[in-house]
Amino acid sequence: MAPLPDYRPKQLSVGPLEAEILQIIWELGSATVKDVHDRILSDPNRELAYTSVTTVLRRLTDKGWLACDKKGKAFYWRPLLTKQQAEMIKAHEQLQRFLAVGNPDVIAAFADSLDEASSNQIEAIAKRIQAARQAREGK
Incomplete structure (x- = not known):
């Protein structure tokens, strides 16, 4: 990616x-x-x-x-940006606004409302974040 x-x-x-x-x-x-x-x-x-x-x-x-x-x-x-770059920037901004809520209960309630496919997608994202974090630490 x-x-x-x-x-x-x-x-x-x-x-x-x-x-x-x-x-x-x-x-x-x-x-x-x-x-x-x-x-x-x-x-x-x-x-x-x-x-x-x-x-x-x-x-x-x-x-x-x-x-x-x-x-x-x-x-x-x-x-000045490709469509894919624009989508990445917009998604990043939305994620930042979501995380800015900062209330773990709100985020947990959101997580509880996800269907199985969405939960699997979140888990896949978490694994990629972990792999990226380990790659940064390994450098």
């Missing part, structure tokens, strides 16, 4: 349209406003102004999710 990336967006939260556009950028690798707009409008039931796409791309850039490069007269947006 890859380690957590060093880079973090300035703001992790994204709205539904931001998430949709970020997904399109991940799929395309790099895209212009027109590329994203055309992809959204490929659904005949969707309407979205070109300027709205531009606004969302700029917002994602300001939040630290995208970078914008000028090539000739066109601007291309590209992701």
Whole structure:
């Protein structure tokens, strides 16, 4: 498993349209406003102004999710993190918030409510944590 990336967006939260556009950028690798707009409008039931796409791309850039490069007269947006890296960062943040509760009774109540598959998954995670800890101590 890859380690957590060093880079973090300035703001992790994204709205539904931001998430949709970020997904399109991940799929395309790099895209212009027109590329994203055309992809959204490929659904005949969707309407979205070109300027709205531009606004969302700029917002994602300001939040630290995208970078914008000028090539000739066109601007291309590209992701600063892969989708997998973004998922890792978000999961890490959620885990940190969960652990910040700090009340063992709350965490135990949560653990008691898990089904067998979830319990097995938690046990597998605990084993990986232990192996990583032993590897660090062995260095």
